[in-house]
Amino acid sequence: MIEHTLLGMNHVTAMASDPQAIFDFMSKTLGLHLIKKTVNQDALDTYHFYFTDDQGTAGTDMTFFTFPNQPKGKKGTNMISRASFRVPSDAALDYWLKRFAEKGVANEGISNQFGTKIINFHDQDDQQYQLVSDENDHGVAGGTPWKHNDVPEEFAITGLGPVTVTIFNLGHMQYVLTEIMGYKQIAEDGNWSLYEVGEGGHGAQVILEHREDLPIAEEGFGNIHHAAFSTENRETLGTWIDRIKQYRLPQSGYVDRFYFKSEYFRAAPQILFELATTGPGFLQDETYDEAGIHLELPPFLESKREEIEKQLIPVKTDWRGR
Template structure:
């Protein structure tokens, strides 16, 4: 049994509008909506999964749209920026031009930890970065969505280094290095880079320390949690025991049908998850139908009529570019 964490699994954020985030993620960023379902803990809330072509673990950004939730505010003790990978430096130039074309707010291309990156923002002021894989190694990238409006040579290929901002750097460092197996690689401009097992951009997070920022207020435009990959249920059970032994606040085993999980907090305000690579998002529908219809795991099927009655339906058929 391989108990090493492999890299990033998914990130879950909060949006003000499922229809708007669907358009942003698919029509501008060119990702594949591979699953349209509900938050299993709050079934009146959509849960949308945007991935590479086949929904490979490590390529997945998901969104909740909690009804009536206010706008969030960035701050300390939260996950503060979502990272994506692109193939090379040339792709960043292409994305900068695309953001200008679609009036997407962005910064200038810069370099940190030896790689070029580009900050950008969505309509909720959610914070993102594209990171160039020009000199990257480690965890393989995903496969571009075959019907994406974005050319494959520039396409987003998975999750990349994402930011966690806290006022307890020593405690977070201990959890990352002594519990989870991260290596502390470098510090630059007040930011520290951590990596899992030489996995490169698909296995990195960046930490920042602040004692002056207010605590992050979670609402739309902020991140709910970040998840890390483990191979299967056997290795997940090993991790559950390890988290319990570390005396961290944790959930125990949670079966999400498409994967199994353990949630835990490395410290105040930040929610981590460890999730299995499988069985995957095409477990209950075909590739051609993925993301088009509302899918529910078997344990929610008997509630379908009530669930659908409390959700505002919207069309999620993606435009194809052949």
């Protein structure tokens, strides 16, 4: 029996080739708020950008590592293959088609998946994304759009939608989702299957794509590094750490990221999942007005600031200058 049900998505972390380009795409094209400009705590020469809703609400975070000199990733099976973003309505998708045309964003037009209208699109690194309409969605609430973006509020992104995992061994991944993580399968369409947890809805869903005909994916920029799922606090995280240990999946144990607490575990070959708390949040060490403009470091890295800054390429993230 699961003592504390997972709440849904927390964040998705991908890898980008160029920190300036990914800031411009996420902030200026998609209208997301760079709530935190910091570094990968395990690779201090690497930026870690957190793009969120207005206030940095858990479940709205699309984050990026920019590892220096990393090769381009290769698509295939055994990868977290697509992140998605929620928009309020079907009409919002019409707006985004026009915006993508104006900004030169490659996309596949409006289509339908599991009864929901979507737009599949990708960025300059061939990172795969999806816009998903919340027109008929029920369940986990979205966030609040960034108030300084130039997308009309009625069309703006409100948070993360389902994450897609492309997998070779479908049975194993189904077992991890349903028996270990508490997800339930709610739909199936060919080699696609849809799962949700807790209150359900787009903010608490995972899509599995079963593919044995593809080569094994290779990590690199343009691919997703890991997907994180929310638990309420350190206490509930502790129960999840104990649960993962019981199933003997490779795992990190407790990790303090300052902005949240977490654990990482290998859900399947090359599939890295994280369980992360919803707080304490991103505005504990800087004000809302300054968020994302300057390099912020957690207290345990502040003594290394000079060394860290020398290794990083300067990036212009002051949205006020547009």
